[in-house]
Amino acid sequence: MRFDRGCKNTTAAFLLLAVTLCGCADPPAVFVLNDAYYAHIERKTQTTFDPRSRDDIGLILASSFGEPDDPYVPLIADLDATEILDLTRVKQSSGRVWSDKIGIARGLYREHCIHCHGMSGDGLGPTASFLNPYPRDYRMGIFKFKSTGKGLKPTHDDLVRILTEGIPGTAMPSFKVLDKDEIESLVHYVRYLSIRGELERKLIELLPDVEDRLLDDALRGKQDDKYKAQWDTIRGTAREVMEKWVQAEQEVLPVPARPDGWQDPETMRASVEHGRKLFYGKVANCFSCHGDSALGDGQTQGVDAWTRELLNDKEQFLGLAKMTPEERDRFEYLKARDPRILPPRNIRPRNLRQGIFRGGRRPIDVYLRIVNGIDGTPMPSAPLLKPGEAPNPGKLSSDDVWSLVDYVRSLQYESISNPNDHEPVVTRERL
Amino acid sequence: MHVGSPNSISPWPARWAIVLACATFPLIWVGGLVTTYDAGMAVPDWPTTYGHNMFAYPVLDWLRGPWDMFIEHGHRLLGSLVGMIAIGLNVSVFRNERRGWLRVLAVVALLAVISQGVLGGMRVRFDNRQLAMIHGCFGPAFFAFAVAYACFLSPDWSKVSAGRLDRSGQRILRLSAVLVVLTYLQLILGASMRHLTSQISPDFFRILVIFHLINALAIAAHIAVLRVRIAANFPRVLGLLLPVRGVLYLVSVQLALGVGTWVVKYGWPEWVSNWDFAAGYLIAAKSHSQSMTVTAHVAIGSLILAASVLLLAQTARRFLPTGASPSRPYSADRRDGANRPSGLAMEAVR
Structure with a gap:
């Protein structure tokens, strides 16, 4: 009798446990709509969009890109995008984390990236609020450290380099432990998220000018011409986004060789001195942001492109403590529409005296930062003379840029950059 | 040195309990490594390992296999070892220990090990991270229990x-x-x-x-x-x-x-x-x-x-x-x- 009761109790306990555990299902993996941008465009254009437009965009994106567990790659007629979006590689990085018997890892994005960059690549992963700078939101299609010009997409190698080398001084790690195929796969998936997110933004931007619906699925089979025209507009927009990525491989800025004899100490000294003059000159104008001392204290109220959107495209922000009522109201409005968005933050110019450059510390990296600028930040591209162009006092030659590179790279070795290295006064007097 | 309490006719229950606690700590380390390397799904089947009986999986394939598979399969083997130690503990306790509450706790220990194994298995079968979290919380609780149990069986406890x-x-x-x-x-x-x-x-x-x-x-x-x-x-x-x-x-x-x-x-x-x-x-x-x-x-x-x-x-x-x-x-x-x-x-x- 007692045994029966014990059995019943045990069975009941296990059933209760099973029911409880069944309730612990992981939340479904879904892409999140860019509600903050939707609200931003609504407010900017003083329009209230048809509530169905949100679902329309969701439908367009789902039918073109699939879902996180089952991604597709959109096919655009006459555009060979296999180099930038290889479905096999995209699939390897998508979905749940697992690996097969021979160790081929799957779900790489969810294993390595999602906790910062988020499921949709919106930079709103769980850890985002603690990180400075915030993790990159791929949906704007802007990438900072690349070999292509301002406003252009990064090349494949640029993305591989960032993943492999990481970004010092930030939460972006180096993934050197991953093998080449895994890095390749992640690059394709990052591009997939970026293209998807940028198309989403472009579709939202179309909404104020759309006469009826962006895509009315009810028209299918009834008014095929109208339905086809809607899809043509969408495909045209997708082509616009994807073409830029395809073209990026041809847009790499050639880096001219350094002037002869640069390794000679005297030549180097002269180059550094020339670079110093340019640094404080009106053309390069580096000091206005990096400061007279190059400590990065010249312009401390700048914001990046991602934050600008939260501030109604303002380029200056005094900080959270000094937010104007208008800025606060705007942020709260956007936060109400997308509760995940993070408060605006300033972006600080680099302290050049530390000798730490986030895009890489090789001379060529610094050259590319000066010539291309840093997309999405107040760092502009230097006005550069084109090959064969006559000297112009308002522009820099490639030799000038190399001198700037030499000067910037020399700053960390100046005694002022490391006060501990100063000789004691007594020693100097003795000498 | 005599290990065992006045209520126990043998030092073996206490010894088994100490071994159980000592074996559980490395199990927690390896379990931690599984989560750190996100290797929970490195072996996608359970209780088998790639179709083999877990204990019959070729040792060389395991040792030479990918790192995440090495730690996940190792975690399972170590978990099984802890389970066997819990069985040994039960045999020893039921043969040598007079105190009823310690006998009950020995059964609880064995059930806890089994439940933890099943929980880990369900985490794999359903590929569920919430279950992984519960599994991760239950492990340390069991380790604490094993340490306390070893303490209960020690001769000093009775003194x-x-x-x-x-x-x-x-x-x-x-x-x-x-x-x-x-x-x-x-x-x-x-x-x-x-x-x-x-x-x-x-x-x-x-x-x-x-x-x-x-x-x-x-x-x-x-x-x-x-x-x-x-x-x-x-x-x-x-x-x-x-x-x-x-x-x-x-x-x-x-x-x-x-x-x-x-x-x-x-x-x-x-x-x-x-x-x-x-x-x-x-x-x-x-x-x-x-x-x-x-x-x-x-x-x-x-x-x-x-x-x-x-x-x-x-x-x-x-x-x-x-x-x-x-x-x-x-x-x-x-x-x-x-x-x-x-x-x-x-x-x-x-």
């Missing part, structure tokens, strides 16, 4: 006589109980941060981190108070002093590991970026140093929980009166130990 629950004893007992609750809560918070599901918002994660930090400080303050009270009231009772010192040292190490874990995972905070070491710090994802720091933080957390439970057990043994034990009153304020129950006086060895 200690219960005292009277006076005011100072009451305070220490209460503080010890709260310490266990706080350390386990801390472990759950930590597990929630490690087993993040993708849809958690930044605000929710922020709350988790803030609670984890506040609770860490609360534990540190709590253990400091407990250490002071025990040292003040029972300066010669090693049964209380050793666990409380152990927890204190472990918490100190754990605080350093917590900072280290944050740094190796997310870098230095912005407010130290003026220093070159922080401004130029590059995180190496899944590197040896990163994985070991993070996993050590997890494992030491389990050790703190076990030491806290041990302290609670020792405290309860001394201050909770039981019917079977002589319970002579004594004053906690008297420090010479002469008027204390024999158990307390006996342990005053320097």
Whole structure:
């Protein structure tokens, strides 16, 4: 009798446990709509969009890109995008984390990236609020450290380099432990998220000018011409986004060789001195942001492109403590529409005296930062003379840029950059 | 040396219990590594391993296979070993131990190991991170239980006589109980941060981190108070002093590991970026140093929980009166130990 009761109790306990555990299902993996941008465009254009437009965009994106567990790659007629979006590689990085018997890892994005960059690549992963700078939101299609010009997409190698080398001084790690195929796969998936997110933004931007619906699925089979025209507009927009990525491989800025004899100490000294003059000159104008001392204290109220959107495209922000009522109201409005968005933050110019450059510390990296600028930040591209162009006092030659590179790279070795290295006064007097 | 209590006719139950506790700690380490390397699904089937009986999986394939598969299959084998030790413990306890409650606890230990194995299996079968988190929280609880059980079977446990629950004893007992609750809560918070599901918002994660930090400080303050009270009231009772010192040292190490874990995972905070070491710090994802720091933080957390439970057990043994034990009153304020129950006086060895 007692045994029966014990059995019943045990069975009941296990059933209760099973029911409880069944309730612990992981939340479904879904892409999140860019509600903050939707609200931003609504407010900017003083329009209230048809509530169905949100679902329309969701439908367009789902039918073109699939879902996180089952991604597709959109096919655009006459555009060979296999180099930038290889479905096999995209699939390897998508979905749940697992690996097969021979160790081929799957779900790489969810294993390595999602906790910062988020499921949709919106930079709103769980850890985002603690990180400075915030993790990159791929949906704007802007990438900072690349070999292509301002406003252009990064090349494949640029993305591989960032993943492999990481970004010092930030939460972006180096993934050197991953093998080449895994890095390749992640690059394709990052591009997939970026293209998807940028198309989403472009579709939202179309909404104020759309006469009826962006895509009315009810028209299918009834008014095929109208339905086809809607899809043509969408495909045209997708082509616009994807073409830029395809073209990026041809847009790499050639880096001219350094002037002869640069390794000679005297030549180097002269180059550094020339670079110093340019640094404080009106053309390069580096000091206005990096400061007279190059400590990065010249312009401390700048914001990046991602934050600008939260501030109604303002380029200056005094900080959270000094937010104007208008800025606060705007942020709260956007936060109400997308509760995940993070408060605006300033972006600080680099302290050049530390000798730490986030895009890489090789001379060529610094050259590319000066010539291309840093997309999405107040760092502009230097006005550069084109090959064969006559000297112009308002522009820099490639030799000038190399001198700037030499000067910037020399700053960390100046005694002022490391006060501990100063000789004691007594020693100097003795000498 | 004789290991075993007066109620046990053999030293073997105590020995088995010690082996069980000792085998569980590496299991927690390897389990921590599985989560650190996100290797939970490196073997997608369960209870088989790639179709083989788990124990018949070719050893060379395992040893030469991919790293994540190596640790996941190793975790399963180690878990099975702990299960076998739990069976051995049960056999030994039922043959040699007279105390019924210890027999019951031996069965509980075996059921707990089985449940934990099934939970781990379900995590794989359903590829469910929530179950992984529950599995990750249950493991340290079992480890603490195994340590306490080994303590119950030790000969010293029977020799200690219960005292009277006076005011100072009451305070220490209460503080010890709260310490266990706080350390386990801390472990759950930590597990929630490690087993993040993708849809958690930044605000929710922020709350988790803030609670984890506040609770860490609360534990540190709590253990400091407990250490002071025990040292003040029972300066010669090693049964209380050793666990409380152990927890204190472990918490100190754990605080350093917590900072280290944050740094190796997310870098230095912005407010130290003026220093070159922080401004130029590059995180190496899944590197040896990163994985070991993070996993050590997890494992030491389990050790703190076990030491806290041990302290609670020792405290309860001394201050909770039981019917079977002589319970002579004594004053906690008297420090010479002469008027204390024999158990307390006996342990005053320097």
